[in-house]
Amino acid sequence: MSEPVLQIRSLSVDYPTRAGLVRAADDVNLTVFRGEVLGLVGESGCGKSTLGMAILRLLRPPGKIVGGEIVFDGNDLLKLDDEEMRQLRGARISMIFQDPMTCLNPLQRVSEHVVETIRTHQPEVSEEEARKQAAELIDRLGIRTERMDDYPHQLSGGMRQRVMIGLALALNADLIIADEPTTSLDVIVEAQFLDLLRDLQRQFNLTIMLITHNIGVVAELADRVAVMYAGKLVELAEVFPLFNDPLHPYTQGLLKSVPNIRLTEDHLQIMDGSPPDLINPPPGCKFHPRCSHAMERCRAEEPPLRKMQSGRWTACWLFE
């Protein structure tokens, strides 16, 4: 396997609220390797976006990292000062969010965004040369070059997401964190975007952490998949074995409740109950109240995420 780009070690994030303390990410361990697409999936409130924001140190107050390390390129990001972190963000770690308008300056033309990004990364490049590179890049993104002087609001949602990918490319970022990048896109535009992302990923050996609730998008694009539930990482495996033979009962239930347009004879299965209130999480395994395999031990002791003989990881006492 290739070298690790990012190592998250025992990371915990708390949100103190009036009703009590919410542990949104609980002792998470996860490594992202160079050149892979790591899918991070789970339902709303499972902590997947919190994890993404924690890596960037952009948690919204009162969210706070209360323990652990985030090692990127040999440095613990949690030990950097704000200025060092600001340099790193955007320059070496790029972000793509659900709504690209939040990341694009509405008063700056698309070309200006790209030119500025190229010149920040390579100050030796002249304005003219940067503009030439920008045009090439925009063309490669499948946007007609006559649109390059448009303002972000003049572009469609799909084109804006393409621009975001383009900025990450211009920076030659070591890691791209994409949080629900296709969620606001229509299905054909989503498919076009995923095609582009896959092509660029292969061509430039990009490292992408793809955070989404859309299991189909993960199946299309990811090399490995991490499943989160109630702030915990419950399963981690390569994409084929994970979908073929999910180990954790939560992963099993999740996959069975996803609509699949291909299968002809099937029906959706319903997982009993709902995710726990994180102010008063259940003791032991947080999934045990909804789990049909729950044993005495599951109610008392929390299972750690452990590596199995097959090289897969799961947090479940069934695999003790």
Place this chain on the structure above:
Amino acid sequence: MAEQNLIEIRDLKKWFPVQKSFIERLVTRQRQFVHAVDGVDFDIRRGEVFGLAGESGSGKTTTGRLILRLTEPTEGHIFFDEVDLAALSEEEMRRVRQRMQVIFQDPFASLNPRMKTGDAIGHSLEIFGLAKGEEKRARVMRMMERVGLTPMAPLYEKFPHQLSGGQRQRAVMARALIMHPDLIVADEPIAMADVSVRALLLQLMMDLKEEFDLTYLFITHDLATAKYICNRIAIMYLGKIVEMGTLQQVYSNPQHPYTQALLAAVPVPDPKARRTAPMPRGEIPSPINPPPGCRFHPRCPIAEEICSQEAPSLEPIAGQEEHLAACHLVK
């Protein structure tokens, strides 16, 4: 009118005038319109789940709003239970509207955050003067029990934010059903929901359909979800229906190139089934000046000359009675 049809739509159009600045109006004389719905015909049969699917801007939501008469059609007719809605007085329409209810995609947005769940469910009983006080409460409780919103007494007093996702969906259904409607228009009812909540709502909708003898118009952009609930489906593109048929016909044998692309684009939750089919280029064009001829022709991989000149009508496909497509190249 066929007796089995609850709804018949004939040549329905809705054009929205484009708002322009004063100067622009002086310079260009011509008024411009968004052709949101541009000549749509279909029937909804009693007891079926009819799906209306398409991307944003296809006109599916406007069609739903026209049926509910939340917006007035520019042209065309909507028959509800053999009555032309356009001919009804406001008072008559009020009575018909009780028989149609709508549920929206986001239960948070459709439940008043300051109203107790029970009061929200029974609100329309009061508005229509059907029940109040103890009588209302009793009817709400009975409905809560039937949709599985239990224990009733404590949940009656709770506010929407205190309910779980599944409970909120049940509350929305209970509120729609308390009027004993014939038709429920479900506009993206599950777009916001997470996977496990979504499966639950679909199941709930199907269970209640049998029990309350309902007909659904299911408006969605999510073709994978539509598969689990619709009997028949119409695919819309830029204000027109491009293909219509039973779910089986449309999904296993799509004829219109747009339908084929749309179905192929849906991400499949199985890495073994990764998509290889190429996608049509570009995006859905502006509905202000839709392309001439077939509206899909600029993006269509098999377009011929005729496609840019003549608009194809929605015609039955040879040998397939119920399966229609609007494409010059489909025989």
